[in-house]
Amino acid sequence: MRIGLIAMSGIRACDAELLRLGLTLPGFVERSKTIASLPSLGLLTLAGMTPPEHECVYLEIEDVRKMGALPGGFDLVAISSFSAQMDEAYELGDRYREQRVPVVLGGLHVTALPDEAAEHCDAVVIGEGESVWLDVLGDAEAGRLKPAYRADGSFRLEDAPMPAFEMLEPERYNRLTVQASRGCPFQCEFCASSILLTDRYKQKPVEKVLAEIDRICEIWRRPFLEFADDNALVNKPYWKRLLAQLKTRHIHWFAETDVSVHEDDELLGLMREAGCAEVLVGLESPVEDGLAGLELKSDFKRRRWPQYKEAIARIQSHGIRVDGCFVIGLDGHTPAIFDEVYDFAVESELYDVQITLPTPFPGTPFYDRLRREDRLLFDGAWQRCTLFDVNYRPSHMSAEELGEGFRQLAVRVYSEEQTQWRRENFNRKYLKPSRSGEEVMP
Numbered sequence: 001m002r003i004g005l006i007a008m009s010g011i012r013a014c015d016a017e018l019l020r021l022g023l024t025l026p027g028f029v030e031r032s033k034t035i036a037s038l039p040s041l042g043l044l045t046l047a048g049m050t051p052p053e054h055e056c057v058y059l060e061i062e063d064v065r066k067m068g069a070l071p072g073g074f075d076l077v078a079i080s081s082f083s084a085q086m087d088e089a090y091e092l093g094d095r096y097r098e099q100r101v102p103v104v105l106g107g108l109h110v111t112a113l114p115d116e117a118a119e120h121c122d123a124v125v126i127g128e129g130e131s132v133w134l135d136v137l138g139d140a141e142a143g144r145l146k147p148a149y150r151a152d153g154s155f156r157l158e159d160a161p162m163p164a165f166e167m168l169e170p171e172r173y174n175r176l177t178v179q180a181s182r183g184c185p186f187q188c189e190f191c192a193s194s195i196l197l198t199d200r201y202k203q204k205p206v207e208k209v210l211a212e213i214d215r216i217c218e219i220w221r222r223p224f225l226e227f228a229d230d231n232a233l234v235n236k237p238y239w240k241r242l243l244a245q246l247k248t249r250h251i252h253w254f255a256e257t258d259v260s261v262h263e264d265d266e267l268l269g270l271m272r273e274a275g276c277a278e279v280l281v282g283l284e285s286p287v288e289d290g291l292a293g294l295e296l297k298s299d300f301k302r303r304r305w306p307q308y309k310e311a312i313a314r315i316q317s318h319g320i321r322v323d324g325c326f327v328i329g330l331d332g333h334t335p336a337i338f339d340e341v342y343d344f345a346v347e348s349e350l351y352d353v354q355i356t357l358p359t360p361f362p363g364t365p366f367y368d369r370l371r372r373e374d375r376l377l378f379d380g381a382w383q384r385c386t387l388f389d390v391n392y393r394p395s396h397m398s399a400e401e402l403g404e405g406f407r408q409l410a411v412r413v414y415s416e417e418q419t420q421w422r423r424e425n426f427n428r429k430y431l432k433p434s435r436s437g438e439e440v441m442p
Contacts, residue, residue: 001054001055001075001137001140002054002055002074002075003050003056003074003075003077004057004074004077005040005043005046005047005058005078005080006043006060006061006077006079007043007058007060007061007079007080007081008060008080008081008082008086008088008089008092009040009060009085010062010063010085012084012085012383012386013388014384014389015389017407018388018406018407018410021410021411038173038175038226039060039168039173039176039177040060040080041163041179042080042107043078044058044168045129045130045160045163045164046129046130046133047163047164047167048161048162048163048164049130049134049161050133050137051134054137056164057071057074057167058168059071061088061092064089064091064092064095065088070092070096072099074096074101075101075102075140076101076102076103076140077093077096077103077104078103078105078106078136079093079104079105079106079121080105080106081105081109082107082109083108083109083192083361083362083382083385084384084385084386085383086109086117086382086383087382089120090117090119091120093120097122102122102123102145103120103123104122104136104140105117105121105124106124106125106126106129108192108194108197109361109362109363109382110124111125111126111127111196111197112196112361112362112363113362113363114126114148118148122145122147123136123139123147123148123149124148124149125148125149126148126149126150126151127150127152127153127197127198128153128197128198130151130155130159130161131151131152131154132149132151135149136149151197153198153199155198156202157181157182157203157204158208160179160208162211162212162215165215166219170220174224175223175224175225175226175254176220176223176225176226177225177226177227178212178213178225178226178227179204179209179227179228179229180203180239181201181203181204181229181230181231181232181234182194182197182201182202182230183195183197183199183200183201183230184201184231184234185201185231185234186231186258186295186297186300187296187297187365188294188296189364190294190327190358190359190360190361190364190366191230192364194230196363196364203235206241206245209242210246213225213249214249217249222250222251223251224251224252224253225252225253225254226254226255227253227254229255229256230256231256231257231258232255232256232257233255233258233261233271233279234257234258239267239270240266240267240270243267243271243273243274244270244274246275247270247273247274247275250275252276252277253275253276253277254276254278254280255276255279255280256282257279257280258282258300258301258304259281259283259301259304259307259308260304261279261281262307262310262311262312262314262315268315268320269318272318272319272320278320278321278322278323278351278352279320279321280323280325280354281311281312281315281323281325282301282325283301283324283325284301284325285327285333285337286308286337286340286341286343287340288305289330289333289334289337290330290331290332291330292332294330296365308344308348309344309348312324312350313348316351316426316429319430319431321351321352322351322352323350323353323354324348324350324352324353324354326353326354327358328341328355328356328358328405328406328409329357329358329390329397329402329406330358331394331396333395333397334396334397335396335401338406338408338409341353341355341409342409342412342413345413345418346418349422349426349429350422351422351426352422353413353414353422355406355410355413356387357387357388357389357390357402357406359385359386359387359389360376360385360392361385362382375392375393376391377390377391377392377393378391388406390403390406
């Protein structure tokens with residue numbers, strides 16, 4: 001069979017004013033382009049485990065509605081998409097089915113709403129795709145696709161196949177993704193990541209992670225990597241083993257982690273030596289309001305909140321940039337939150353700032369709670385699940401106040417002046433001069 005593996009790509013937002021403003025905000029544009037350019041590691045992994053008698057073609061489609069003729073010649077099409085692009089994924093599935101090409105849909109959104117997705121495909125994959133992909137291929141080849149393939153959660157990262165990185169065009173990507181773990185020990189109410197695919201925290205063996213990185217280095221000269229972990233560096237003994245080997249690869253990388261990383265100076269030193277350029281830390285709120293009950297199993301961030309500024313300073317003192325991530329409009333946030341985020345970003349000297357809105361993704365406890373409380377404004381309008389559109393009634397301000405305040409905060413935080421100050425301040429304080437006298441990244 002000739003199999004089309006299609007990822008819906010690009011950043012989405014419905015707020016026209018925010019989009020207009022974003023075109024002039026360097027920090028906002030830079031991070032958006034980075035996220036939009038990441039390839040689909042899930043589809044590359046499926047390609048990597050596909051038997052050699054089949055041919056896989058990897059495609060990224062940014063705007064279905066601007067397409068002409070569909071890429072053709074496929075015996076099977078598998079589509080992966082996030083909620084914001086789901087309507088377009090459905091349209092693409094419908095168009096392929098009109099051409100009598102069998103369509104399989106999978107991913108987080110499909111796992112949360114398989115019955116909805118089933119209306120636009122021949123089969124849905126629920127949960128971790130690696131568990132069922134070979135069954136999908138066998139049934140498709142025999143012409144007897146089942147309506148649904150449900151993973152049972154038993155897939156082990158010890159058995160993870162090598163992703164087919166060779167399918168990518170090197171010049172198209174400014175960074176590549178690898179995965180060292182799946183899931184997260186903390187269950188944040190609003191989280192819509194791999195925790196929806198698995199109910200347990202899974203760790204990939206160090207040797208497998210290094211093999212994937214070595215494979216990437218065979219294809220890309222001096223690649224920049226992003227660890228596609230929901231919460232990297234949680235298993236500190238594991239990461240110390242990995243970092244000791246990673247430093248011999250002479251690459252730079254980015255990861256998302258929690259604030260506890262600052263508590264281990266040995267770990268921070270190893271991260272720097274192994275090429276860690278930046279970590280994104282989910283701070284969520286610069287004030288205690290909004291943090292209570294954020295995790296369903298603990299109040300981890302609320303308990304760590306008094307350490308936030310100290311943690312940022314300690315991480316950055318090792319030459320590792322911190323991108324502080326804030327969710328604006330959590331329950332308990334008042335209109336004061338906009339100034340509070342801006343002031344915290346300046347006072348803590350964050351290298352970078354990421355601001356998003358609480359987004360009720362289907363399948364999350366946050367969505368379920370807001371629906372019970374009759375606070376959803378656009379239930380089912382998945383194109384608004386962008387992290388940048390107000391989809392619910394906040395607890396201590398109006399939806400209009402939240403939207404306008406968010407836009408104005410974006411202007412302040414991502415202005416050229418603020419972006420330049422943050423970066424120059426970090427470079428001046430934390431970058432070490434090389435022998436030639438030039439400042440360099442660690």
